Amino acid sequence: MNENVKTATRAPVMEARGIHKAFGQVQALRGAEFKARAGEVTALIGDNGAGKSSLVKVLSGVYTADEGELLIDGKPVRPGSPQDVRAYGIETVYQDLALAGDLTPYENVFMGRELRRSGVLGMLGVVDRGRMRDRTEEVFDALNVRIKDHKGRVAALSGGQRQSVAIARAAMWASHLVMMDEPTAALGVAQTQSVLELIRRVADSGIGVILISHNMTDVLEVADSIQVLRLGTRVATFRRGEATVADLVKEMTSGKSAEVNS
Known part of the structure; x- marks a missing residue:
C-alpha cells in the first residue's frame, strides 16, 4: 500500500x-464537507465567494452551522465560541x-x-518570565x-519572523490542529519558503494543519491533501501529487459536487 493510500x-x-450556513438570503455553505488528519497539511482552496471563510469560521467556532455536523476525533461537537474550539486543542x-x-x-x-x-x-500575580x-x-x-533577539519587540521583526512566532505559538498550545489563514500573504520569496518549511515541520x-491559501504553488508544495470549495460545496479532493495548478483552477471555476470521499 502506498503512502497516499495509508494516510x-x-x-x-x-x-x-x-x-x-446562510446570512439572510445568501447561502454561504451548501452541505459543505471537510476532513483533516493528524500529521498532515490539508489545504482548503476556492475562488472568492466559494465559502472558505465561512467554513473556517464554523470550524474555528466563530460561526455556528445552521445544519450539519462537526466531529473531533470522531465525536460530534457543537462549539459555541472560539474558546470552545481551543479547549479541544485546536x-x-x-x-x-x-x-x-x-x-x-x-x-x-x-x-x-x-x-x-x-x-x-x-498568588500576587507575578509572572515567571524566565520559565x-x-x-x-x-x-x-x-x-x-x-x-x-528573543527579548526584543515583535514589531521589530520581519514579516516572516512574525508569522513564525504566530505559528510556533499555535503549535505550542495545539494538541490536535492548527488552522492557518493565508500564512504566506504579503511575504517575499525567501520568507514564504521559510514559512512553508515551518508549516511542514x-x-x-x-x-x-489546515491551510487556507490563494497561492496554488504554495499549496501544491506543502499540502498532503487539497480540498476544493465552489459555491459553498466541496467539489474535489486531491492527494499529494495528483493535481496541477490547472487542475485546481478547473475545479475552482467549474467543478461540481460529484466527488464523495477522501
Whole structure:
C-alpha cells in the first residue's frame, strides 16, 4: 500500500459533514464537507465567494452551522465560541496574526496564558518570565524557528519572523490542529519558503494543519491533501501529487459536487 493510500485511510481528527450556513438570503455553505488528519497539511482552496471563510469560521467556532455536523476525533461537537474550539486543542493563526507588537516573542507566545511564579509571588500575580522564555526557546528550537533577539519587540521583526512566532505559538498550545489563514500573504520569496518549511515541520511533529491559501504553488508544495470549495460545496479532493495548478483552477471555476470521499 502506498503512502497516499495509508494516510488517506487514517481517521480524521476533524470532520465537517453537510454544513449549511446562510446570512439572510445568501447561502454561504451548501452541505459543505471537510476532513483533516493528524500529521498532515490539508489545504482548503476556492475562488472568492466559494465559502472558505465561512467554513473556517464554523470550524474555528466563530460561526455556528445552521445544519450539519462537526466531529473531533470522531465525536460530534457543537462549539459555541472560539474558546470552545481551543479547549479541544485546536488553534488558529489569523491573517492579522494577533500579535502584540510591543511585547517580546515569548510574551506573545504566553499572552493570556502567562506562567506564574511559585508560592506567594504567584498568588500576587507575578509572572515567571524566565520559565516562559525557556519554554518558548525550546519550542522555537524544536521547530527550527530562528529569531536572534528573543527579548526584543515583535514589531521589530520581519514579516516572516512574525508569522513564525504566530505559528510556533499555535503549535505550542495545539494538541490536535492548527488552522492557518493565508500564512504566506504579503511575504517575499525567501520568507514564504521559510514559512512553508515551518508549516511542514509542524505537521511532521504530529499536529494536523489546515491551510487556507490563494497561492496554488504554495499549496501544491506543502499540502498532503487539497480540498476544493465552489459555491459553498466541496467539489474535489486531491492527494499529494495528483493535481496541477490547472487542475485546481478547473475545479475552482467549474467543478461540481460529484466527488464523495477522501
